[in-house]
Amino acid sequence: MTYQESLDFLYEQLPIFQRVGAAAMKKDLTNTLRLADALNNPERLFKSIHIAGTNGKGSTAHLFASVLQSAGYKVGLYTSPHLKSFRERIKINGELVPESYVVDFVQRCKGLMKEVQPSFFEITVIMAFEYFAQQELDVAVIEAGLGGRLDSTNIITPELSVITSIGLDHEDILGAGIENIAREKAGIIKEGVPAVLGEMPALAKEVIQEYAELKSAPCYYAFDFFQSQLLEKNEVRIHDRPSNSWTNYASDLRGASIEKNLPIVLKGLEVLRTGGYAITNDAIVRGVSSVVKQTGLKGRWQQIRETPLTLADIGHNEEAVGELMNRLNQLLTGDRQLHVVWGMAGDKAVDKVMKLLIKKASYYFCAADIPRAMKVSDLSVLGEKYDLDFETFDSVSEAYEAAQANAKPGDVVFVGGSTFVVAEIKDL
Known part of the structure; x- marks a missing residue:
């Protein structure tokens, strides 16, 4: 074996x-x-x-x-x-x-x-x-x-x-x-x-x-x-x-x-x-x-790339996501833009978490390759409910590559919402 x-x-x-x-x-x-x-x-x-x-x-x-x-x-x-x-x-x-x-x-x-x-x-x-x-x-x-x-x-x-x-x-x-x-x-x-x-x-x-x-x-x-x-x-x-x-x-x-x-x-x-x-x-x-x-700890406000600044964090519940959004807000000085690769598990209190997301950001909705992952179509419903600017993707890797391609050198890319979204990032 x-x-x-x-x-x-x-x-x-x-x-x-x-x-x-x-x-x-x-x-x-x-x-x-x-x-x-x-x-x-x-x-x-x-x-x-x-x-x-x-x-x-x-x-x-x-x-x-x-x-x-x-x-x-x-x-x-x-x-x-x-x-x-x-x-x-x-x-x-x-x-x-x-x-x-x-x-x-x-x-x-x-x-x-x-x-x-x-x-x-x-x-x-x-x-x-x-x-x-x-x-x-x-x-x-x-x-x-x-x-x-x-x-x-x-x-x-x-x-x-x-x-x-x-x-x-x-x-x-x-x-x-x-x-x-x-x-x-x-x-x-x-x-x-x-x-x-x-x-x-x-x-x-x-x-x-x-x-x-x-x-x-x-x-x-x-x-x-x-x-x-x-x-x-x-x-x-x-x-x-x-x-x-x-x-x-x-x-x-x-x-x-x-x-x-x-x-x-x-x-x-x-x-x-x-x-x-x-x-x-x-x-x-x-x-x-x-x-x-x-x-060898991974996935805790981890810097993945320097340019654009790319961060990942596995925090996924209401308390953790609230803290993450506060920290991301502190980075958004001047004309710096935020690009968020985001997916969640479907058995979480998703609505409570989604309403915490920063409005002034570009979202790249995706689903990790696990049965528990929330469908992108369901994320989209909540994205519309909370007036988020989002696109949808068939995989985490596609969402990540799109965020990297759209981000300017001075922007911030963040990956989160689920441990398993973070886990699928190739740069982790």
């Missing part, structure tokens, strides 16, 4: 949420626990940090991994979805899981997969956990998928739980309203394990703190300790309130991903230090400054 044959088996045999949506979801952890038991419970053989949240969990996971790596630890990193390569999901110190391991795992577990009938996500979680256990890590940073309480990653007992944010996304699966979503995310908090919370609505914070109290888990709200502001040249200035001092952190991670999530990471690192981790201030500075370089 070749590497490509192994991937084909995973994609063809197992339902994958990113492609088919809620039909791929499992309602409990039964499958994951069966898989783990069959493989001698690899999740028990390494230390971990568990990260959930509506927005920011991927960036936060990569920040933790980069700092811990800079501190000299052997660090595993599990994230999802991938953008270009399946192997992006499973890394150790920035190195992608070897193709040979993926092939070996699929060959060994084919029978098990046919017996258990897991989802794509369930089997990739167990694949990552077994790999991390074999490699004798110091610690693994684990990003939850969707939700938390019933997420396949939630069979671990971490040393730190992190909930980055709570917003309205996936209400069809997690329940309607902030309170239900917060309750699902809070499910990653384990008995006696400290938790760090990012910026979130008061109701969400209350729900999570109540759950943490039930679990006797110390709960820290990062923004009670730190506040931040974005400076020029992609530097974030962090105000440490207890010591009443300011520190500047430069980073190759751009946009709101660094500004919103760095205080969470700093508080989490403080908790880890208390628990015995040797993390110097110098390691923090180095890890933050080179998070993209060290971990």
Whole structure:
């Protein structure tokens, strides 16, 4: 069996949420626990940090991994979805899981997969956990998928739980309203394990703190300790309130991903230090400054081209898109024009997102090559509703090439709306 044959088996045999949506979801952890038991419970053989949240969990996971790596630890990193390569999901110190391991795992577990009938996500979680256990890590940073309480990653007992944010996304699966979503995310908090919370609505914070109290888990709200502001040249200035001092952190991670999530990471690192981790201030500075370089993080306010300035970001829900539009507006000085390559998943709150889009821009509507993608014709209806200037295209690549051709050297091209639109950009 070749590497490509192994991937084909995973994609063809197992339902994958990113492609088919809620039909791929499992309602409990039964499958994951069966898989783990069959493989001698690899999740028990390494230390971990568990990260959930509506927005920011991927960036936060990569920040933790980069700092811990800079501190000299052997660090595993599990994230999802991938953008270009399946192997992006499973890394150790920035190195992608070897193709040979993926092939070996699929060959060994084919029978098990046919017996258990897991989802794509369930089997990739167990694949990552077994790999991390074999490699004798110091610690693994684990990003939850969707939700938390019933997420396949939630069979671990971490040393730190992190909930980055709570917003309205996936209400069809997690329940309607902030309170239900917060309750699902809070499910990653384990008995006696400290938790760090990012910026979130008061109701969400209350729900999570109540759950943490039930679990006797110390709960820290990062923004009670730190506040931040974005400076020029992609530097974030962090105000440490207890010591009443300011520190500047430069980073190759751009946009709101660094500004919103760095205080969470700093508080989490403080908790880890208390628990015995040797993390110097110098390691923090180095890890933050080179998070993209060290971990290979993609798709977060990522600059694709210099001329015309071309940016891509996978943010796709109401909160994330609102922030992205604000940042794009700041770039539109003088006669600079904005060209937006845009597509969305059809199971999102599309109408709420589309009304946030900048009016003064040229839109290139397209659909990613997945079943969940919203039809271009449906996007067009909303484009007309919100008086957007748009054209439609048969593929992401055609839309991207048209935007590049129409943009003047001083203009801005932005690619977004869906992780899978960004993933199909050839320049990524």
